[in-house]
Amino acid sequence: MNRIIKFVRIAFVSLTENKTQAFLTMLGIIIGIAAVIMVLSIGRGAEKLILSSVESFGNRSIFVQPGGGEQGGPPSPTAIDKVKYRDYLAMQDLDYLEDVAPILVYSVAITYGSQNQNTRVVGSNEYYLSALNSGVDEGRNISQNDLDLSRRVVLMGYKVADDLFADRDPIGQKIKINGKTFEVIGIMEEQGTRFFQDFDKRIVIPITTMRTQIFGVDYVMSVLANVKEGYPIEEAIDQTRFFIRKRHSIYNPQDDPLKDDFRVVSQVDAAQTFQGIADVLTYSLVVVAAISLLVGGIGIMNIMYVSVTERTREIGLRKAVGATAKDVMLQFLIEAIVITFVAGFIGISTGVGMSFLISLILTEFVDSWEFIITLESVLAAFFVSVSIGMIFGVYPARKASRMDPIEALRLE
Amino acid sequence: MATKKKSEEHIIEINNLKKTYYTGDVETPVLRGLDLKVKDGEFIAIMGPSGSGKSTLMHIMGFLDKPTGGSYHFEGVDVSELSDDDLALVRRERIGFVFQAFFLLPRATVIENVMLPLLYQKHSHGHDMAKKALDSVGLSHRLDYLPTSLSGGEKQRTAIARALINAPSVIFADEPTGNLDSKSGKQVMNIFQKLNEKGHTIILVTHEKTTAQHAERIIHIRDGLIESEEKVKGRINYSDGDELLK
Numbered sequence: 216m217n218r219i220i221k222f223v224r225i226a227f228v229s230l231t232e233n234k235t236q237a238f239l240t241m242l243g244i245i246i247g248i249a250a251v252i253m254v255l256s257i258g259r260g261a262e263k264l265i266l267s268s269v270e271s272f273g274n275r276s277i278f279v280q281p282g283g284g285e286q287g288g289p290p291s292p293t294a295i296d297k298v299k300y301r302d303y304l305a306m307q308d309l310d311y312l313e314d315v316a317p318i319l320v321y322s323v324a325i326t327y328g329s330q331n332q333n334t335r336v337v338g339s340n341e342y343y344l345s346a347l348n349s350g351v352d353e354g355r356n357i358s359q360n361d362l363d364l365s366r367r368v369v370l371m372g373y374k375v376a377d378d379l380f381a382d383r384d385p386i387g388q389k390i391k392i393n394g395k396t397f398e399v400i401g402i403m404e405e406q407g408t409r410f411f412q413d414f415d416k417r418i419v420i421p422i423t424t425m426r427t428q429i430f431g432v433d434y435v436m437s438v439l440a441n442v443k444e445g446y447p448i449e450e451a452i453d454q455t456r457f458f459i460r461k462r463h464s465i466y467n468p469q470d471d472p473l474k475d476d477f478r479v480v481s482q483v484d485a486a487q488t489f490q491g492i493a494d495v496l497t498y499s500l501v502v503v504a505a506i507s508l509l510v511g512g513i514g515i516m517n518i519m520y521v522s523v524t525e526r527t528r529e530i531g532l533r534k535a536v537g538a539t540a541k542d543v544m545l546q547f548l549i550e551a552i553v554i555t556f557v558a559g560f561i562g563i564s565t566g567v568g569m570s571f572l573i574s575l576i577l578t579e580f581v582d583s584w585e586f587i588i589t590l591e592s593v594l595a596a597f598f599v600s601v602s603i604g605m606i607f608g609v610y611p612a613r614k615a616s617r618m619d620p621i622e623a624l625r626l627e
Numbered sequence: 628m629a630t631k632k633k634s635e636e637h638i639i640e641i642n643n644l645k646k647t648y649y650t651g652d653v654e655t656p657v658l659r660g661l662d663l664k665v666k667d668g669e670f671i672a673i674m675g676p677s678g679s680g681k682s683t684l685m686h687i688m689g690f691l692d693k694p695t696g697g698s699y700h701f702e703g704v705d706v707s708e709l710s711d712d713d714l715a716l717v718r719r720e721r722i723g724f725v726f727q728a729f730f731l732l733p734r735a736t737v738i739e740n741v742m743l744p745l746l747y748q749k750h751s752h753g754h755d756m757a758k759k760a761l762d763s764v765g766l767s768h769r770l771d772y773l774p775t776s777l778s779g780g781e782k783q784r785t786a787i788a789r790a791l792i793n794a795p796s797v798i799f800a801d802e803p804t805g806n807l808d809s810k811s812g813k814q815v816m817n818i819f820q821k822l823n824e825k826g827h828t829i830i831l832v833t834h835e836k837t838t839a840q841h842a843e844r845i846i847h848i849r850d851g852l853i854e855s856e857e858k859v860k861g862r863i864n865y866s867d868g869d870e871l872l873k
Contacts, residue, residue, distance in 0.1 A: 221746055232734055532730045535691060536744035536789070537719025539712045620691050624726065 222546050226553035240518045241558035243511025244603060248559050248596045250504035252566025255592040257573060258497030263585050265489045268409040276346060276482050277452055279306070279438040279459060283475040296434040297476040300426065302462060303438045309458065311451050312440040314342035317422050321430040325418070326391040327379045334375060336392060336418050338425025338435075344370075346439040347406060347414070354386040354401030357421050361400075365423040369397040372415035376402050392420070395428055408581045448481055455479045508599060511558075512607040519551050519611035523618075530615050531623025544616035551608025552601055559600025563593055638702055638796060638828050639665035639688060645696030646683050646851075657683045659851035660697065665830065667796075670823040672831045672839035672859075675848035682801065684848065685832045689722050689799045690714040702796065719747050723790030723827075727802035729782040731774040731789075737761065738770040741788045748793070760788040764818055780811025787818055797828040804838050816841045820864065837863070 230237045279302070282294035303317040319338040324331060337343065341357050344350050352373065361368050369390065376385040376399070388399045397420065406414035426432070442451040456479045460467055467474045480488075523530070530543055538546075567588055574586035646658040657680045665671055675681040686692035687699065690706070693714070699707045706717065718724075731740045741757040761767050764784040774782055783803060790798050800819060804812035820841060823829045831842055839845050840863045847854040 217749070218746065229734070528730060529732060532732070533743070533747075534715065535689075535718060535724050535730075537715055537722075537747045537793070539715040539747070541712070542715075542747055621686050624691075624730065 218542070219545070219549065222549040223553060225546070226550040229550070230553065230557060236518075237554065237557075240515060241511075241554060241561065243514040244508065244555055244558035244600055245511075245562040245565060247504055247508035247511045248562025248600055249566035249569060250507060251501060251596055251599070252563055252588070252592055253570050253573065254497060254500040254504055256566070256570035256586070256588050258493060258500075259587040259589060259592075260574065260577070260585055261493040261497075262490065263587060264408070264581065264583060265486055265493060267407075267583055268486065268489075274482060275442045275444075275448060277312075277440055277442060277448065277455065277479060278482075278485065279440075279455065279477060279479050281434070281436070281477055283473050284478060294476060295436070296432065297463075298436075298438060298459075299434050300422075301433075302459060303435055305462060306438055306440065306455070306458070309440075309455065311443050311446040311454065313443050314345050315438060315440040316340050316342040316346045317435040318343070318437045318439060319422060319425055319430065319432070319435045321425070323393050323429065325375075325379075326394075327388065330379055332375075332378065334416060334418060336369075336420055336425070336429065338422035338430070339419055340422055343419060343439075344403065346441065347409075349404045349406050351401045352404045354399070356401060357419065361421045362423050365427050366421060367395060367397040367424055367428070368400045368421065370401045370403055370419040371399055372413075372417045373402050373405060374413070374415040375418055392418075393429055407583050413582070452479045452481060508603060512555075512603040515551060515554060515603070516607035516610055519547065519608060520614065523547065523611045523615045526615075527618065527623045530618050531620045534618070534620035535624060540616040543618070544612045547612035547615045548605065548608045551612065552604035555600045555604030555608075556597075559597050562600065563596050566596070567593075636667050636703075637664045637700075638667040638669075639663065640700040641688070641697065643697035644684075644687065644694050644699060646680070646687060646692070647695050657851055658687075658694070661848075661852055663846065663853065665797075665828060668823070668826055668828055669844065670820070670829040670831070670842045672833055672842035672845045673848060674834060674836075674839050674845055675854075676834065679848045680851040681832050681848045685799055685801060685830065688830065689724060689797075690717045715747075719744065720793060721796045723793065723795035723798040725783070725786050725790050725798065725800040725803045727805040729774070729779075729786045729806070731782055731785060733774055736771045736773060737766065737777070737785050740774065740785055741792055743789060744793050756792055757788070760791040761785070763791065763821075764788045778811065779807045780814055783807060783811070783815050784818065787815070787822075791822070795827065797830060798822065800829065800831045802833055803831070804833070804835070812838070816863070 279298055281297035282291050300317065303315065306312060307315050316339050320335050321338070322333060323336045324333050339357070340362055341359060344356060351370070357368065357370060360366070369392065371385065379385070379390065380388060385399050385402055389396050390399060391397070403415075403419070408414070420429070422435075442448050456475070459477055459479070460475060463476060465475055472478060533543060533546075570588060571586055574584060577584040641661060641663040644658050644661045644663075645656070648655040648657060661684065673681045673684065683692065687694050690709075694707055697707070698705060701717070701721070709717070732743065735743070738754070738757050738761065741760055742753050745753040745756070758767065758770070761770065764787050766781060766784050766788065769777065769781060769785075774785065777785065783806075798819070803815055803819070807815060816838060819829050819831070829842070831839065833839050840859055840861070842859055843862065844856060844858055846856045
């Protein structure tokens, strides 16, 4: 044990004696470990973001979206018009659903006085806010009357309102949406970022107004609804699926989701989809980082191998004064481990620092982004770097240990 | 292993020692059945032209190499069949080496170099032991110097201190004065004689007649066999009144 401590000390001393060479040796490992830490940190941040997005919706909410298939996520461009406005109207009559809200999103230019900005307008109804577990902060919600009369009224995300009106009272202000005058009737409660979109930068108008005056299409992007209390969610999803299938005249007795031109998913399904995407991204990046670690390990093996040759005489001398093959092996192995340990430490520090910087930047775009470094990822990084030292140190250390002391000392 | 004592006992007893190197199908005999006895506390010099086998003999006697034939008894124990690890153990506890090219670790200080052998054994007073060893070679004022800042003589004296630190029975010196000027060479040989007086068996390998004259007995080797041996008459001895070390 005592000897191991001495070897560790010797290795540290020789590291500090040649800092530039040591740093260059370690660079591959440093970059690899830093990359792993960063990828895991961002992956965790994304995961947290998705979970909070899920929680922001009611857990009884379901979606009808265009495009067949098992999963949620964005529909294919060819399927975008498959869920019709009249499907939404018909869904209002389903007795196991409530708060049925259509969603049709369109990019528009809005003008207030001399100010212009581009934003996304949502066409929906009075249930839109409750479906998002949100409400009206000031003013009033869209009413049935607004819908029936296709009134030019608009609900605003607080960020849009702050931008346009600054300190002025937004309620009752007149703005232009694609050149048409609308009256601001309310400001929505803060909704934050959900599924990577800032909902507080959106504006909402009655879907009837949207269809007749802004964006005249016969489809909707999705229909949100809550399953009534006491009714099983899975059952509601199945029933809704049969209902839409019948309306779309799709014959699908095998219940093959690929045959449908729409899908019905729950909030949990949608979250799982996003989670799945985030996981795939995280793991593929981890694989890339692992390759970089492998290359770094080979670099260390290479340097150690050269170092063994350079230090032939030292090895011969050590053997002459009584070092066994095991002692020499241990010394070189410990040297490799110390190098990778130090590299791991620098890599982790760099990775944590970079992750923090990235989280600062991401916070600019995604308000609810969190900076997360897990203990597991740090421990794993240390474990990996030390393992690399062990694995890639063995070969050079064995070479050193097998050196014949006479041959080694004969070299002048 | 027998305890060390000054006696007429033979510390080294070699019978019909053979060493043959094999390179592919080519056999190169280096030692061809050599007999040699060294008494405990003796100071011998092994002389011979290059290629005579004197270095190989020293390597085998110093447990750096194994014979391919014959027997080797060290302190009464047959050591021809020892494993590599056992050889390392004997080197660690019984043997000290001094080489022509010093072989000091360039980045370690003088005292660290001297302490090197202790790395492979259990010692708690390594620093004091190293100081004592350096004191006995007159280098106690150079403890924290790096080898590069030492003169040749000082380097070799550091190497001698390193050989001394494990209180070896036998010190092997391979051309210890080969890289030194004559004044430093004399100092070094003086140290060997003093160590011999303290009871260390010294085996010196050299091709210089004058250097060999410091020993008690000279063994001449040629073609892997002992050609002749002689008691040194008119031995060079610095112990009377020579103050080179002071």
